[in-house]
Amino acid sequence: MKRPVATVRLRVNAFIGAGMVLACTTAWAASADWPLLGRNADMQHNSPLAQINDGTVGRLGLEWMADMPTPDGLVGNPLVVDGVVYQGGPMARVYANDLKTGKLLWSFDPKIKTTTLLVYWAQRVNRGLAVSGDKVFIGAADCRLYALDRKTGKKIWDAVACDATGKSGLFAITGAPRVGGGMVFIGNACGDSGFGRGHVDAFDQRTGQRKWRFYTVPANPALGRQKTPELQRAEKTWGTGWYAKSNGCGSVWEAITYDEKLQQVYIGVDGPSPWNPKTRAADAGDELFTNSIVALDARTGKYRWHYKVTPNDGWNYTPTGHIMIAELPIGGSPRRVVMSAPKNGFFYVLDAKSGGFVSANNFTPVNWASHIDPKTGRPVVLPDARYWEKADGKAVVLPSVAGGHTWQPMSFNEQTGLVYFPVSVMPTLMESDPNAIVGGVVTHDYYGFGGDPKWKAYGELVAWDPVKQEARWRAPRTLPFNGGTLTTAGNLVFEGTADGKFEAFAADSGKLLWSFDAGGAVQSAPATVEVDGRQFVLVAVGNAGAMNLGTTMARASSTLATRTPSRLLAFALDSKLAYQKPVGKPIPQPPRPRPQDAPLVAKGAAAYEAVGCAYCHGHDVETANGSIKDLRFANAETHDRFAGIVIGGLRAKNGMPAHPQVSMEEANALQAYILDQAWRGYDAANKKP
Numbered sequence: 001m002k003r004p005v006a007t008v009r010l011r012v013n014a015f016i017g018a019g020m021v022l023a024c025t026t027a028w029a030a031s032a033d034w035p036l037l038g039r040n041a042d043m044q045h046n047s048p049l050a051q052i053n054d055g056t057v058g059r060l061g062l063e064w065m066a067d068m069p070t071p072d073g074l075v076g077n078p079l080v081v082d083g084v085v086y087q088g089g090p091m092a093r094v095y096a097n098d099l100k101t102g103k104l105l106w107s108f109d110p111k112i113k114t115t116t117l118l119v120y121w122a123q124r125v126n127r128g129l130a131v132s133g134d135k136v137f138i139g140a141a142d143c144r145l146y147a148l149d150r151k152t153g154k155k156i157w158d159a160v161a162c163d164a165t166g167k168s169g170l171f172a173i174t175g176a177p178r179v180g181g182g183m184v185f186i187g188n189a190c191g192d193s194g195f196g197r198g199h200v201d202a203f204d205q206r207t208g209q210r211k212w213r214f215y216t217v218p219a220n221p222a223l224g225r226q227k228t229p230e231l232q233r234a235e236k237t238w239g240t241g242w243y244a245k246s247n248g249c250g251s252v253w254e255a256i257t258y259d260e261k262l263q264q265v266y267i268g269v270d271g272p273s274p275w276n277p278k279t280r281a282a283d284a285g286d287e288l289f290t291n292s293i294v295a296l297d298a299r300t301g302k303y304r305w306h307y308k309v310t311p312n313d314g315w316n317y318t319p320t321g322h323i324m325i326a327e328l329p330i331g332g333s334p335r336r337v338v339m340s341a342p343k344n345g346f347f348y349v350l351d352a353k354s355g356g357f358v359s360a361n362n363f364t365p366v367n368w369a370s371h372i373d374p375k376t377g378r379p380v381v382l383p384d385a386r387y388w389e390k391a392d393g394k395a396v397v398l399p400s401v402a403g404g405h406t407w408q409p410m411s412f413n414e415q416t417g418l419v420y421f422p423v424s425v426m427p428t429l430m431e432s433d434p435n436a437i438v439g440g441v442v443t444h445d446y447y448g449f450g451g452d453p454k455w456k457a458y459g460e461l462v463a464w465d466p467v468k469q470e471a472r473w474r475a476p477r478t479l480p481f482n483g484g485t486l487t488t489a490g491n492l493v494f495e496g497t498a499d500g501k502f503e504a505f506a507a508d509s510g511k512l513l514w515s516f517d518a519g520g521a522v523q524s525a526p527a528t529v530e531v532d533g534r535q536f537v538l539v540a541v542g543n544a545g546a547m548n549l550g551t552t553m554a555r556a557s558s559t560l561a562t563r564t565p566s567r568l569l570a571f572a573l574d575s576k577l578a579y580q581k582p583v584g585k586p587i588p589q590p591p592r593p594r595p596q597d598a599p600l601v602a603k604g605a606a607a608y609e610a611v612g613c614a615y616c617h618g619h620d621v622e623t624a625n626g627s628i629k630d631l632r633f634a635n636a637e638t639h640d641r642f643a644g645i646v647i648g649g650l651r652a653k654n655g656m657p658a659h660p661q662v663s664m665e666e667a668n669a670l671q672a673y674i675l676d677q678a679w680r681g682y683d684a685a686n687k688k689p
């Protein structure tokens with residue numbers, strides 16, 4: 001696949017967090033099972049089980065562990081039905097294990113093939129499954145949706161849910177399907193490419209036949225009148241000559257929530273591309289339905305309402321993370337609401353029926369808006385983060401383009417009335433760059449790791465009161481990107497962390513009650529179920545890198561020591577299985593001396609980003625994904641053949657593309673930079689305490 005160099009560079013930044021999930025419906029979960037992603041259709045990630053509680057959690061121990069044969073991370077919730085644990089993984093593999101013993105019952109591998117660069121990335125990311133009746137559903141990076149026999153893992157049907165060929169845009173599925181009303185709902189990721197139109201599809205669970213498709217952005221105006229009234233209205237919001245500059249995308253890569261009561265589906269739509277508003281139409285309005293929460297009729301896919309979250313978005317501030325439904329006391333009476341904590345740093349409560357604005361407040365420092373005007377439901381914008389309006393084209397933005405909160409699931413506890421979610425503070429420098437064709441901006445993700453205390457990167461577990469719109473408590477986290485949450489009637493909140501811990505807090509007070517050293521970074525949300533009178537807590541561990549955040553967020557979502565293989569852990573009271581921590585590989589001493597030519601190293605660093613090496617090998621040569629080689633581990637033989645591998649494609653059959661556009665001189669600079677980073681990593685790991 002040949003693309004302009006600048007396009008590739010943009011995409012290195014742009015892939016962060018692109019993906020998606022589908023909503024499930026089926027019968028309400030018995031407390032013994034965890035059949036849907038959020039356990040119940042409302043996506044609350046809570047459980048009425050209380051055998052493990054704030055008094056007993058100290059006795060929690062390991063019951064079993066099951067290694068999953070994948071070098072990449074497991075980030076989807078384990079689902080449990082009838083004593084079987086179903087776990088989806090990278091490359092759309094599915095594993096079924098016995099709940100009591102952890103024994104593998106069956107596995108499924110669709111053996112997907114790389115077609116485009118997007119598929120290449122997306123096949124390492126999968127946010128899980130849906131289970132309904134006798135079937136298990138999973139979406140794959142090659143846009144196929146699979147229905148498997150729940151007992152055997154054999155394929156029953158598959159359907160093409162988007163176009164992964166690159167002909168009509170760039171698409172791949174990374175999110176979990178959701179089920180409801182006899183249908184499977186699935187969206188897709190466009191990797192912020194701005195090629196093609198985002199859409200959500202519904203398929204018949206039984207037959208795999210498509211029931212409807214909803215497009216999130218208007219079609220090419222040259223093709224005539226838009227097909228639906230809402231798209232006719234939406235087209236007017238894109239400004240003059242918009243299609244020549246952007247054709248939207250607006251992918252729904254994660255949030256799809258099925259509302260059993262109102263028979264509607266809520267989708268969270270990604271932002272417009274390119275990111276830099278200056279490169280889109282100057283008179284653009286809301287660019288609908290990008291950056292919006294949209295409600296659709298579940299049976300027909302017809303538009304019901306939308307709420308625009310981030311107008312004039314220049315920062316990838318999408319509401320494509322988790323959308324949760326709850327009944328909250330608003331103004332003294334119970335109200336059915338949808339809740340979202342999108343990337344832009346504000347927590348929103350909307351009326352589920354009308355989409356009307358109820359309230360919003362920021363849950364983390366933000367510098368793009370001061371507040372949301374309660375009269376209009378619109379943000380009051382600040383100049384600070386608007387890099388495209390600055391003389392030097394630069395701004396440090398909060399939250400980061402990866403979000404104050406993104407796809408990691410939130411949980412809602414009925415007893416405390418609080419919503420628990422991981423918050424990421426990661427100041428990011430954004431810089432207008434007219435040569436970055438797709439995005440018009442270059443993003444420095446690791447700015448907040450640079451040592452300036454004013455712009456320090458860190459994470460938090462936040463307990464948020466959605467009625468008062470304020471934090472009840474916050475627990476600090478060392479790294480910005482941590483796992484999704486689970487809350488239970490035992491007054492507990494469980495969360496795994498990027499630095500390899502799995503912990504339980506008192507849901508009401510935020511007191512840390514239990515901590516387990518899992519050894520591998522955790523991004524998935526835990527689940528809890530009961531079998532034969534015993535409550536189990538399950539969590540998928542080990543990201544082998546940056547999991548799901550794309551390949552470029554290694555430092556924010558794991559440490560070198562926690563880049564370990566994937567495994568599923570099951571905990572119960574008084575269980576005492578000895579735990580062998582998985583071990584991350586230490587960086588070996590580089591096979592050549594440290595380069596002394598600083599300008600050459602700097603040149604290599606720039607080329608590494610510009611050519612797109614970072615896209616696969618990670619920013620700062622910190623590989624994010626286990627199945628892609630970490631270049632800091634390259635041996636003498638690799639360094640001897642460096643130019644042959646990089647320019648000539650000596651390893652092309654293993655997935656390392658030839659780069660004929662790279663000159664010999666550039667290859668030397670790249671090699672110097674990679675060696676320098678290897679020495680940096682080696683020295684840091686071996687420095688005396």
Ligand code: HEC
Pocket residue numbers: 120608611612613614615616617627628629630631633634635638642645646651654655656657659662670
């Ligand atoms: C599309 C993804 C992709 C891109 C882009 C990419 N690589 Fe790779 N690279 C890989 C994969 C996958 C491997 C592992 C191949 C193997 O297993 O032999 C690899 C291997 C390598 C190796 C051999 C490492 C070893 O220890 O054997 C080097 C060196 C390398 N890449 C350098 C680069 C440089 C420099 C760039 C940018 C010019 C780059 N790569 C861009 C995917 C990529």
